[in-house]
Amino acid sequence: MIMRKILSFITILFIGYWTPVSAQNGSVIHFETKSYKISFPGEPKKMTQNLPTKVGQLLMTIDAYEPGTLAGDDNHLYMIMDTDYPDTIVHSDKTEIIDKFFRDAIDGVVKDLTYKLMTETQGQVGKYPSRTIEIDYKDGLAIMKMKLILYKNKFIIIQTITETKKYSNPSIDKFFDSFVLKAG
Secondary structure, three states: OHHHHHHHHHHHHHHHHOOOOOOOOOOOEEEEOOOEEEEEOOOOEEEEEEEEEOOEEEEEEEEEEOOOHHHOOOEEEEEEEEEEOOOOOOOOOOHHHHHHHHHHHHHHHHHHOOOEEEEEEEEEEOOEEEEEEEEEEOOOOEEEEEEEEEEOOEEEEEEEEEEHHHOOOHHHHHHHHOOEEOOO
16 A cells, blocks of 8 residues: 555656656766666756655655757666665565555556556566556557666666557666666
8 A cells, every 4th residue: 555655656757757858968877876877868857745645654755857859869767766665565575465565566566556467477576576557648649668676675666657659668668777786
């Protein structure tokens, strides 16, 4: 339930955020936190949000780059977000709850926002569990690709939004492939 609220909020936030802006300089920005690094095709904007949940306040950190129509980019949005959960609620070592955790997260996005789940792939990033999903937005208007990763008690989501006719493209692959978890 908590995941549904968080992912619904994120998706609504970025659909509202998905509007044309002026072109950026097009340079690659190597973005880094204590837990991971990823390369954006331009300067991301940072946002944080405290979310009240049944387990208390959860801080959600969002970094997003929107190239805009003048940038010549095939994608509308590049985003990474992370939220730290209490270890008692979820952790990658708690293998008995991982499938339910991901199922609730994915169902929350698809059901709450009436999107259509196109694909879902179970995987791992290093030794940490992940799911990669593709979602149809508004009956073919766009495709949202998301990679959900549970890194210890940190939930990380990498996302792009692309017009359906421009999906899939090398920029999506480059963004997702640039993601690296730090040792720890």
